[in-house]
Amino acid sequence: MKRIPIIAGNWKMYKNRDEALEFIYQVNDKLPESSNVETVICASAVYLRDLVKRQGDNLRIGAQNMHYLDEGAYTGEVSAEMLKNIGVSYVVLGHSERRAYYNETDETVNLKTKKAIAEGLVPIVCVGEELEVREKGTTNKVVGKQVELAYKDINKEEALNTVVAYEPVWAIGTGKTATKEQANETIIAVRKVLEKLYDLETADKIRILYGGSVKPDNIKDLLSMSDIDGALVGGASLVADSFLKLAEAADK
Template sequence: MTERTPLISGNWKMHHNHFEAIQVTQKLHYRLGEHDYSKVGVSIHPPFTDIRSVQTVIGADRMKILLGAQNCHAEEKGAFTGEVSAPMLAKLEVSLVIVGHSERRQLFGETDEVVNAKVKAVLAAGMTPILCCGETLEEREAGEAETKVATQVRAGLDGVAADAVASMVIAYEPIWAIGTGRTATSEDAQAMCATVRSVVGETAGAAAADGVRIQYGGSVKPGNIAELMGQADIDGALVGGASLDPDDFASICSYQD
């Protein structure tokens, strides 16, 4: 079995201007030490307007925090007003890009096909996609959670080479737990993340399933991170609201202390 280094990612969504972003990044850096980075990877995903400022402070202070983005367009360039391409992000030393977050799917109409195109664009630019999947409360109550998630994973990985899949991150985020304060039980989260790994195995083979890192997301906090991370198929967390506070996020990243 491959030793998968856990990855804790902070999705800032539409929060923090670039001045605030610099301060939050610096405070997070001061809270984390070498012992933390030896156990876990840490990424932050600020708004597009913050990325250059955060890149500069990470580079100047030689931080081990990974720089991420929240989204990208599938095309390299073109007449797409307001969009940002994967190669543009790569030039800013972005290493991870969130793709297919439920808010992108629900609020902006991103289809499985669009998400798949973005996965391929991120990989082509030399970055790592964090492919998101998750079900609504209605789908869970109807017994359709596994089918919904499996469909999203299969579609997101369609046409992606097995070795590339092995290098990816997949984030399972039950939509009913995002920003609601509700968290899936550790058993439910484990069961769904195990389903994701099984689907990856069916789609891309055993080596890809063994290598891919699977995050849980949905009201992750300092108080529940250790129990979630104790599950066999959970290799990290995609953190929303709690990542906006550097103290809370540092506590989440230091869950093994």
């Protein structure tokens, strides 16, 4: 079935406010119709509201993280309700950098995913394997377990409002990219896990993105594969022209 592709830029800890606004002004009027391609920029929390106020009709703004509780004495954290209140649409959860540097676990990813859904945010749930896992040939087992735990106690209707991003850790920021066949094979395995959790129709509707050194020169090959529904993009999303090329490729 046809799934609307998503090109989501993850800016990580880059760009100040002026640079971010300049980027938005450069891309707003040039992006494909959202009915053909959903384009998202996931930016630093400090200027999410500024970006939401200036997003064009075909662009949406996402956060890079959130807490799973509504409120409390959690210095430095941001709640789902806070994000929703300022007009944020998406939130990246469980990125490998959050897992590696900030003790994110499969359990907290699950809690955050449930909270994002409850607040009407679209969670982009990240899963992926280390190089040693790939070399051992256990990628599908490890990534499949991450998916199962992330979707624990989430029903079918809720799952339909989520996006999965498969990002092999060994390909993030390294310049290495999984071959289109490797990426598609793992994404097919992810979809089979979703089918086991729910049913074939539901699994066919959930969009699964690839992430890991995605660039304008490899996006077309990746998107040509049967089960890759777009990309979660790091460095290549920081330059307006590059981001536009990625969106244009998804529109064809």
